[in-house]
Amino acid sequence: MKKILLPTDFSKASERAIHYALAMFNDTACEFTLLNTYTTNTQPEIAMYVLDDLKINAENLMEKFLKGLKQFDNESFHTFKTEYMPVSAASAIEILNQTHQYDLVVLGASGAGNNLFFGSVATDVVRNVSANTLVIPANAVISPLKNVVMAVDYNQVSDLKVFDNLKDLLARKDAQLTLLTVLKDNQSADELDGLAKYEYHNYFNDVKVNDYYIKNSDVEKGIKEFLDIHRADLLVMVSRHHSFLDVIFNRSVTRKFAYHPSVPLLSIYDEVAAPFINEAEIVTF
Structure with missing residues (x-):
């Protein structure tokens, strides 16, 4: 059974994300956990009472939300x-994930600026939570x-094996996987690690796979260029927990896409830490 975490602030964006998740796993046994978080900036001596009221309100909203969801x-x-949980969404997700080890966390993002809070939550989770998102x-x-x-x-x-859930999804949906590589203008596909490429293809040998190369000195622009001319139902990236400078300058391509995804974005968590490199050189996924 898959364990899926569904944070919600009861917005249209989060509701849409949850409906999408239910459809994606319509052929799979799942335990869905609906999470609502709340915080207060009031004085400590009255915060407890305010938090109690916020929880009661959250429980009432959740009851109505869950009733509609089951329909x-x-x-x-x-x-x-x-x-x-009376903490930030990203903190709550990480706390719960440490205990339950979710197969997936599903988040909504408006992409139009009308729900900036939840958009920032999506980026915080991709940056800080050790789970596929x-x-x-x-x-x-x-x-x-x-x-x-x-x-x-x-x-x-x-x-x-970090791609196990992705491979399962591809097999269940009989979907085509395109391995997209953005090459620098002066780079050839022959310069890529041939062994690594073979290992990827060998790992995904049970699903339909093809390679695609596009040249662009900017990785993000290269990916968007591909998405502009090819249909994609899902974009997948590996999100590595980068160096401190990467966090400061937000140069991770995965995290940029988490702000304003044009298609659903699956961020695969990997424990491998990227080496410390100069901020200007960061082009990794």
Whole structure:
């Protein structure tokens, strides 16, 4: 059984993300955990009373939300539970994930600036939470998953098993996987690590895989260029916990896409720490 964490602030963006997740796992036994978080900036001596009121309000909203959700999803192999935590969303997600080890965290992102709070939560989670994270645009169309694109640079990952859930998804949906590599203007595909490329193909040998190369000195622009001319139902990237400078300057391509995804973005968590490098040189996924 898959364990899926569904944070919600009861907005349209988070509701859309949850509906998307339910559709994605409509053929899989899942335990879905709905999480709502709340905080207060009031004085400590009255904060306890305010937090009690906030929790009661959250429980009332969740009851209505869950009732509507069960009308949308009546699969007998889907179960639902709820969690409420008086901390930031990213902190709550990490705390729960340390205990439950979720297969996936699903977040909504407006991408249009009308829900900046939840958009920032998506980015915080991609940056700080040790879990695979799926970020869904508020206008995402729920449709069959057929074309999945994964941005790869063939750098080391801790273990190709980090892609186990992705491979399972591809097999269940009979989807095509495109391994997209953005090359520098003066770079040839022949310069890539041939062994790493072979290992990727060998790992995904049970699904349909093809390679695609695009030249652009800017990785982010290269990925967007591909998305502009090819249909993609899901974009996949590996999100490594980078150096302190990377966090400061927010140069990770994965984290940029988490702010304003044009298609659903699956960020794969990998424990391998990137080496400390100069901020100006950071181009990794």
